[in-house]
Amino acid sequence: MDRGRLESFSDGVFAVAITLLALNLTVEGPGHGTLLHQLGHHWPSFVAYVISFFTIGIIWVNHHVLIANIAVVNRTLLFLNLLLLLVIVAIPFVTATMAAYLTAHGEDAHIAAALYAGTFELMGLAFTGLLEWALHEDERMHQSVPEVARNAARARFYLGQLPYLIAIGVAFASAPASVIITALVAIYYVFERTPARAPAGRGAGV
Amino acid sequence: MDRGRLESFSDGVFAVAITLLALNLTVEGPGHGTLLHQLGHHWPSFVAYVISFFTIGIIWVNHHVLIANIAVVNRTLLFLNLLLLLVIVAIPFVTATMAAYLTAHGEDAHIAAALYAGTFELMGLAFTGLLEWALHEDERMHQSVPEVARNAARARFYLGQLPYLIAIGVAFASAPASVIITALVAIYYVFERTPARAPAGRGAGV
Amino acid sequence: MDRGRLESFSDGVFAVAITLLALNLTVEGPGHGTLLHQLGHHWPSFVAYVISFFTIGIIWVNHHVLIANIAVVNRTLLFLNLLLLLVIVAIPFVTATMAAYLTAHGEDAHIAAALYAGTFELMGLAFTGLLEWALHEDERMHQSVPEVARNAARARFYLGQLPYLIAIGVAFASAPASVIITALVAIYYVFERTPARAPAGRGAGV
Amino acid sequence: MDRGRLESFSDGVFAVAITLLALNLTVEGPGHGTLLHQLGHHWPSFVAYVISFFTIGIIWVNHHVLIANIAVVNRTLLFLNLLLLLVIVAIPFVTATMAAYLTAHGEDAHIAAALYAGTFELMGLAFTGLLEWALHEDERMHQSVPEVARNAARARFYLGQLPYLIAIGVAFASAPASVIITALVAIYYVFERTPARAPAGRGAGV
Numbered sequence: 147m148d149r150g151r152l153e154s155f156s157d158g159v160f161a162v163a164i165t166l167l168a169l170n171l172t173v174e175g176p177g178h179g180t181l182l183h184q185l186g187h188h189w190p191s192f193v194a195y196v197i198s199f200f201t202i203g204i205i206w207v208n209h210h211v212l213i214a215n216i217a218v219v220n221r222t223l224l225f226l227n228l229l230l231l232l233v234i235v236a237i238p239f240v241t242a243t244m245a246a247y248l249t250a251h252g253e254d255a256h257i258a259a260a261l262y263a264g265t266f267e268l269m270g271l272a273f274t275g276l277l278e279w280a281l282h283e284d285e286r287m288h289q290s291v292p293e294v295a296r297n298a299a300r301a302r303f304y305l306g307q308l309p310y311l312i313a314i315g316v317a318f319a320s321a322p323a324s325v326i327i328t329a330l331v332a333i334y335y336v337f338e339r340t341p342a343r344a345p346a347g348r349g350a351g352v
Numbered sequence: 353m354d355r356g357r358l359e360s361f362s363d364g365v366f367a368v369a370i371t372l373l374a375l376n377l378t379v380e381g382p383g384h385g386t387l388l389h390q391l392g393h394h395w396p397s398f399v400a401y402v403i404s405f406f407t408i409g410i411i412w413v414n415h416h417v418l419i420a421n422i423a424v425v426n427r428t429l430l431f432l433n434l435l436l437l438l439v440i441v442a443i444p445f446v447t448a449t450m451a452a453y454l455t456a457h458g459e460d461a462h463i464a465a466a467l468y469a470g471t472f473e474l475m476g477l478a479f480t481g482l483l484e485w486a487l488h489e490d491e492r493m494h495q496s497v498p499e500v501a502r503n504a505a506r507a508r509f510y511l512g513q514l515p516y517l518i519a520i521g522v523a524f525a526s527a528p529a530s531v532i533i534t535a536l537v538a539i540y541y542v543f544e545r546t547p548a549r550a551p552a553g554r555g556a557g558v
Numbered sequence: 559m560d561r562g563r564l565e566s567f568s569d570g571v572f573a574v575a576i577t578l579l580a581l582n583l584t585v586e587g588p589g590h591g592t593l594l595h596q597l598g599h600h601w602p603s604f605v606a607y608v609i610s611f612f613t614i615g616i617i618w619v620n621h622h623v624l625i626a627n628i629a630v631v632n633r634t635l636l637f638l639n640l641l642l643l644l645v646i647v648a649i650p651f652v653t654a655t656m657a658a659y660l661t662a663h664g665e666d667a668h669i670a671a672a673l674y675a676g677t678f679e680l681m682g683l684a685f686t687g688l689l690e691w692a693l694h695e696d697e698r699m700h701q702s703v704p705e706v707a708r709n710a711a712r713a714r715f716y717l718g719q720l721p722y723l724i725a726i727g728v729a730f731a732s733a734p735a736s737v738i739i740t741a742l743v744a745i746y747y748v749f750e751r752t753p754a755r756a757p758a759g760r761g762a763g764v
Numbered sequence: 765m766d767r768g769r770l771e772s773f774s775d776g777v778f779a780v781a782i783t784l785l786a787l788n789l790t791v792e793g794p795g796h797g798t799l800l801h802q803l804g805h806h807w808p809s810f811v812a813y814v815i816s817f818f819t820i821g822i823i824w825v826n827h828h829v830l831i832a833n834i835a836v837v838n839r840t841l842l843f844l845n846l847l848l849l850l851v852i853v854a855i856p857f858v859t860a861t862m863a864a865y866l867t868a869h870g871e872d873a874h875i876a877a878a879l880y881a882g883t884f885e886l887m888g889l890a891f892t893g894l895l896e897w898a899l900h901e902d903e904r905m906h907q908s909v910p911e912v913a914r915n916a917a918r919a920r921f922y923l924g925q926l927p928y929l930i931a932i933g934v935a936f937a938s939a940p941a942s943v944i945i946t947a948l949v950a951i952y953y954v955f956e957r958t959p960a961r962a963p964a965g966r967g968a969g970v
Contacts, residue, residue, distance in 0.1 A: 151359055151416050153769055158367025161776025162574075164853065165784065166371065171857035175864045181872040185879075196850065203846040207839065210769050221413065225542050228409040232402070235370065239377035246381045254387040261391075336843050357565055357622050364573025368780075372577065427619065431748050434615040438608065441576065445583035452587045460593040467597075563771055563828050570779025578783065633825065637954050640821040644814065647782065651789035658793045666799040673803075 149219050152227060156209060159231045163238060164202045167195050170242040194245040194262075197325070198237055200332040205234070205269060209276075216280055217288045226279055230272040233265060240265045248321055259321035263313035263328055270307045277303060306331075355425050358433060362415065365437045369444060370408045373401050376448040400451040400468075403531070404443055406538040411440070411475060415482075422486055423494045432485055436478040439471060446471045454527055465527035469519035469534055476513045483509060512537075561631050564639060568621060571643045575650060576614045579607050582654040606657040606674075609737070610649055612744040617646070617681060621688075628692055629700045638691055642684035645677060652677045660733055671733035675725035675740055682719045689715060718743075767837050770845060774827060777849045781856060782820045785813050788860040812863040812880075815943070816855055818950040823852070823887060827894075834898055835906045844897055848890040851883060858883045866939055877939035881931035881946055888925045895921060924949075 170191050173184040209230070216223070240262050247258035280286050281296050291299070309331045317324035376397050379390040415436070422429070446468050453464035486492050487502050497505070515537045523530035582603050585596040621642070628635070652674050659670035692698050693708050703711070721743045729736035788809050791802040827848070834841070858880050865876035898904050899914050909917070927949045935942035 151363060151420075154360060154772060155363045155367055155412060155416075157769060157773045158364050158570075158573075158776050159371055161570075161773055162368050162371035162780050163374075164849070165777055165780035166374070168781075168784070168853045168857055171854060173861055173864075176868045176872065181861070181865060181875045195854075199850050199853070200846065203843070203849075206773060207842050210773075210842075214769075224413050224416075225409070228406065231370070231409075232405050235374045235405070236377060236401075239374055243379055243387070246379075247387060250382045254382065257387050357569060357626075360566060361569045361573055361618060361622075364570050364776075364779075365577055367776075368574050368577035369580075372580070430619050430622075431615070434612065437576070437615075438611050441580045441611070442583060442607075445580055449585055449593070452585075453593060456588045460588065463593045563775060563832075566772060566775045567779055567824060567828075570776050571783055574780050574783035575786075578786070636825050636828075637821070640818065643782070643821075644817050647786045647817070648789060648813075651786055655791055655799070658791075659799060662794045666794065669799045 149213060149216065152219055152224065153213060156213070156227060156231065157206075160202065160206045160209070160234060163234050164199060164206075166238040167198050167202075167241055170238065170245060171195055188245075190245040190248040191242075193325070193329075194241045194248075197329045197332055198241040200336060201266060201269075201328070202234060202237060204332060204335045205230075205273065208273065212273075212276060212280060215287050215289070218286050223276070223279060226272075226275045229275060230269070233269045233272050236265060237269070244325065248325065255321035256318045259324040260314050260317035263310050263317055263324055266328060266331075267307065267310040267314060270310060274303065274307075355419060355422065358425055358430065359419060362419070362433060362437065363412075365441060366408065366412045366415070369440050370405060370412075372444040373404050373408075373447055376444065376451060377401055394451075396451040396454040397448075399531070399535075400447045400454070403535045403538055404447040406542060407472060407475075407534070408440060408443060410538060410541045411436075411479065414479065418479075418482060418486060421493050421495070424492050429482070429485060432478075432481045435481060436475070439475045439478050442471060443475075450531065454531065461527035462524045465530040466520050466523035469516050469523055469530055472534060472537075473513065473516040473520060476516060480509065480513075561625060561628065564631055564636065565625055568625070568639060568643065569618075572614065572618045572621070572646060575646050576611060576618075578650040579610050579614075579653055582650065582657060583607055600657075602657040602660040603654075605737070605741075606653045606660075609741045609744055610653040612748055613678060613681075613740070614646060614649060616744060616747045617642075617685065620685065624685075624688060624692060627699050627701070630698050635688070635691060638684075638687045641687060642681070645681045645684050648677060649681075656737065660737065667733035668730045671736040672726050672729035675722050675729055675736055678740060678743075679719065679722040679726060682722060686715065686719075767831060767834065770837055770842065771831060774831070774845060774849065775824075778820065778824045778827070778852060781852050782817060782824075784856040785816050785820075785859055788856065788863060789813055806863075808863040808866040809860075811943070811947075812859045812866075815947045815950055816859040818954055819884060819887075819946070820852060820855060822950060822953045823848075823891065826891065830891075830894060830898060833905050833907070836904050841894070841897060844890075844893045847893060848887070851887045851890050854883060855887070862943065866943065873939035874936045877942040878932050878935035881928050881935055881942055884946060884949075885925065885928040885932060888928060892921065892925075 171188075172191070173181065173188065178184060179187075244258045244262040247254045249255070250258075277299070281291060281299070309327055313324045313327040313331075316327060377394075378397070379387065379394065384390060385393075450464045450468035453460045455461070456464070483505070487497060487505070515533055519530045519533040522533060583600075584603070585593065585600065590596060591599075656670045656674035659666045661667070662670075689711070693703060693711070721739055725736045725739040728739060789806075790809070791799065791806065796802060797805075862876045862880040865872045867873070868876075895917070899909060899917070927945055931942045931945040931949075934945060
């Protein structure tokens with residue numbers, strides 16, 4: 147089974163999911179206050195759009211790198227990949243929900259922010275599934291990854307999950323603080339550019 | 353005529369259809385009860401999303417395997433493929449309808465569940481069209497499939513259609529029971545991983 | 559400039575446009591009459607979905623064949639292709655409009671049906687642009703097409719435009735009759751399978 | 765890292781964004797005045813659809829040419845590309861907003877038109893990022909681009925940004941005039957076909 151259609155289908159899903167994020171950018175139209183007021187009122191939608199866009203973008207880059215290094219495509223990999231895509235496709239929904247409730251009073255803002263960070267955590271876990279599958283047997287990668295590099299990749303990856311776990315907890319104290327943490331993770335990975343890295347290491351940089 | 357664009361177009365349609373499933377994930381927003389209450393109220397949408405996602409995912413995997421083994425791409429194949437895609441593209445609609453009516457009283461829940469299972473049955477029939485076309489003449493596959501393997505593939509495939517037929521019938525007694533059957537089919541095929549199989553056999557595993 | 563991305567971008571647009579057709583499949587949900595009644599009430603949406611799906615599918619098949627035979631990809635071709643895609647992308651809109659007005663009283667049904675057939679006519683004209691560009695200079699196709707075959711392709715193509723022109727006219731007498739003509743065109747091309755045809759001839763079979 | 769998936773993912777995003785433009789084509793349906801009246805009332809949506817469609821189409825052609833000439837795909841390029849896609853994906857939103865407010869009274873029309881032209885200016889700036897990255901080091905392009913050609917490409921590109929800047933300013937005097945300028949830019953680039961051009965020069969022709 148070749149890698150081509152796995153990549154082509156995944157790229158399609160990533161592309162549609164990242165574009166559907168923009169369906170949440172909207173104003174009510176004439177007759178609902180001035181346009182500037184409406185744009186101002188919807189600021190959480192714009193912030194949420196940028197954070198989710200780059201978060202999906204980052205996971206796409208990592209998916210790109212990991213799959214490019216995989217030598218074997220079997221049914222298990224296809225279903226682990228489906229599991230990741232199941233979470234990716236849900237991101238526009240949790241993004242819209244977070245944006246709608248970020249400025250709401252009471253418990254709802256906390257729950258919406260926790261749902262948002264929690265979905266990114268699930269995305270990380272699903273990516274872990276792919277990564278662990280790839281690292282599990284030597285012949286699954288184009289190049290054998292030594293035990294040390296493998297554990298380093300795992301360590302960095304599991305560490306990378308931590309901020310999302312923290313963001314889930316923080317959500318119940320302050321929704322905006324939780325969202326800021328998810329934004330910082332995206333900014334960190336956009337600028338992070340460690341030059342010399344093993345493929346699996348790069349794959350781990352969620 | 354080459355296989356490339358058939359796969360690329362099909363992958364695009366599968367990717368968009370599977371992503372549009374998420375448009376049905378939605379809450380009413382602030383002012384319609386607590387967020388937790390709304391999420392709870394919409395549980396059929398989340399269940400329906402997961403079942404339909406994996407069902408489309410499975411048919412994509414099987415489509416992938418079957419097309420990869422086809423040596424000849426002609427106009428008939430392109431239109432049999434369009435017929436399958438016609439059903440795939442309708443799945444987000446029947447998923448949303450099933451989710452909206454699953455907890456409704458009276459006849460409507462039964463009809464919505466039957467519509468849901470019936471669409472999956474149609475999907476299976478459309479896939480049968482592709483499979484029968486591929487098995488019909490020896491030179492249509494990269495490897496000749498012996499008569500015995502061919503009939504085994506057919507037997508397994510027609511058996512695989514049975515649960516959806518049962519789900520249609522059960523729908524009129526109990527909508528949730530019918531949906532559970534469609535979910536079990538998806539779970540079965542996610543975990544099913546018979547190692548040694550002829551390509552046509554794998555193609556048949558809908 | 560290579561053909562790969564032209565095909566990949568076009569396939570993406572075709573795939574999204576054909577899938578967005580299904581957004582028009584919808585019921586009002588619980589509390590708006592029985593589900594069966596709603597499904598019955600929306601029958602024009604289902605008919606429109608099937609006609610538009612196969613019409614887009616047919617033009618995709620023809621696009622596939624024409625582009626596969628083109629040897630030169632230049633800026634003119636890219637923009638002629640954009641013109642075709644501009645019409646394709648508008649098809650879900652005219653499909654939804656036709657379905658919404660097919661059973662309306664008075665002038666509106668006629669206009670909606672004429673808009674529907676007119677868009678298919680525009681699609682044919684845009685495809686003519688591509689075809690004429692390809693036939694215009696010998697080196698634009700992989701195989702030189704003799705003058706006779708060229709004119710035969712043109713004749714068949716321009717003849718193929720006729721039904722849509724007739725459907726526009728008929729729309730003002732009877733909207734359903736106009737829609738039936740567009741459906742017959744789709745059915746004709748699905749079943750039409752002239753075996754021995756020059757590439758340009760197949761390209762012309764819109 | 766290969767160019768294939770960068771192109772495939774970008775093509776997907778371009779294709780979905782350009783197709784989502786059509787979601788803004790809509791009429792209210794029966795019971796809201798005659799269909800002709802509704803179509804007439806929504807003329808800004810149709811104009812906006814065509815302008816945005818060709819503007820995205822042009823940037824896709826330029827993206828196509830630029831990426832085809834790039835020899836190195838690294839993390840920086842992937843994120844510069846994401847930045848461009850972030851703007852592209854927002855275009856259906858600003859198109860819908862411009863169309864909704866173009867005929868509105870008062871300040872709102874000006875702001876909507878400025879938002880529209882401003883987004884195209886951002887698109888140009890994001891494309892500049894890609895272009896400057898490509899021109900910055902010789903080995904990033906398949907063919908070395910001489911200093912003179914490089915500066916010519918830059919000059920033409922920065923000049924090409926000017927109309928959008930002017931359109932932003934003009935928006936505050938007259939929204940329709942501003943939209944006409946953005947339309948003229950699209951028309952100019954559709955018909956512009958300077959035959960002999962260096963790859964970077966073509967890449968610069970936004």
